[in-house]
Amino acid sequence: MKILVLGGDGFCGWPTALHLSNLGHDVTIVDNLSRRNIDNELETNSLTPIATMSKRLEAWKRATGRTIGFERLDIAKNYHRLLTLITETEPDSIVHFAEQRAAPYSMKSPMHKRYTVENNLTATHNVLCAIVESGLDIHLAHLGTMGVYGYGTAGMKIPEGYLPIEVVTDDGERVRQDILYPANPGSIYHMTKTQDQLFFAYYAKNDRLRITDLHQGIVWGTNTPETLLDDALVNRFDYDGDYGTVLNRFLMQAAVGYPITVHGTGGQTRAFIHITDTVRCVQLALENPPDRGSKVKILNQMTETHRVRDLAKIVVDVAGGEIANVPNPRNEDAENDLNVRNDLFLDLGLNPTTLSNGLLDEVTSIARRYVDRADLTRIPCTSVWTDQQDPGIPSTAGE
Ligand code: NAD
Ligand code: USQ
DSSP: OEEEEETTTSTTHHHHHHHHHHTTOEEEEEEOOHHHHHHHHHTOOOSSOOOOHHHHHHHHHHHHSOOOEEEEOOTTTOHHHHHHHHHHHOOSEEEEOOSOOOHHHHTSOHHHHHHHHHHHHHHHHHHHHHHHHHTOOOEEEEEEEGGGGOSOOSSSOBOSSEEEEEEEOTTSOEEEEEEEOOOOOSSHHHHHHHHHHHHHHHHHHHSOOEEEEEEEOEEEOOOOTTGGGOGGGOOOOOOSTTTOOHHHHHHHHHHHTOOEEEETTOBOEEEEEEHHHHHHHHHHHHHSOOOTTSOOEEEEEOOEEEEHHHHHHHHHHHHOOOEEEEOOOSOSOSBOOOOBOOHHHHHTTOOOOOHHHHHHHHIIIIITTTGGGOOGGGOSOOOOSSTTOOOOOOTTTTO
């Protein structure tokens, strides 16, 4: 397959591009390197030393003999360059990772809210519009989020995208329908993903585009078999208060001896997936596209759920350290249960990496190895959801 990986310099996109290339696909990465610039803005950096794009691609060629193309391009701003790239390369599939993905970053200020909305919605719409204008029958696989559903249900398992409902017509007839599961975003970032869903539903209906939307949980871990082939291929590891996600943050905090920052009571339950399963799921999604004319294919890309305070305890058991309950900077339910269906990927053959078999390796091979690169002043989450909140970071944390 010829595949464009939009956002292929990022945490999920880079190992996915390598995995697809290793399978023999002809891969081109498209990225504007905005994520690297955001690190400059936030005065932080990946815990792992990530190489420049040229060095990454040279190392890949050295390690495998395979070539991955790279186009530095802003897909939200350079519509015509994106269209030209699509018409010239004629890809079979496009994988779309290229959005601003941090909820705390999206809530930092009006500027960050507006950037996230403008970047994510225009990026997604440009991709859809360009596929239609190219006239090519391209399968689009997009990385969405579990957060489109919110994190609670009326007691049932969250279905894969669609909620079966029954309506009663004026004649008293009962009619069954599948509707998009009601959106309940918890941040501006998550809200952009709920809007993406409507773009996809419209373009699948009106233009018969083949679209898969992968509702992914929180990704943890760092490396995949491909990123381990050379030090210059190492994946990024975010630990700062905006981009670091909860489990990787806890692992890093335990490794550096920083009290583990559980927000509030830690009663929040979330869905998780290891990065090696992310890349495998994208492969499975590309190998099993929807038919032309069918509705958007939605899969829940997650393998297990955990409560935040339980994660903290698991990490302490594996790596030592202590737990600090800090005031929650977010506006979210203090406690929730979360049950999620993920049969579609299991049926396609996904064999999940679970916390129990991946955690210790992550602590020793990443968090402890790169401990000297950690800047502890970047750990606190200072982005608050409303101006009524005070992040209230204890002044002793990490000292
Ligand atoms: P990331 O920030 O590491 O990577 C995103 C990449 O897209 C970056 O390299 C960035 O430079 C690029 N990009 C952003 N806007 C662009 C634009 N307008 N034009 C070109 N390139 C652009 O994020 P990630 O963790 O790899 O996430 C990838 C996707 O997966 C996101 O859409 C995110 O919402 C989704 N996702 C991530 C997680 C997670 O835990 N990391 C979980 C669920 C879903
Ligand atoms: N949390 C803590 N302590 C911390 C950091 C986070 O208790 O130090 C808590 C948060 O308050 C939240 C939970 O952990 O309740 C998850 O936070 P997170 O930052 O790990 O995840 P989130 O903001 O939801 O975003 C991440 C990715 C996003 C993706 C989403 C999937 O950044 O791109 O869409 O996970 S999901 O959570 O399933 O919606």
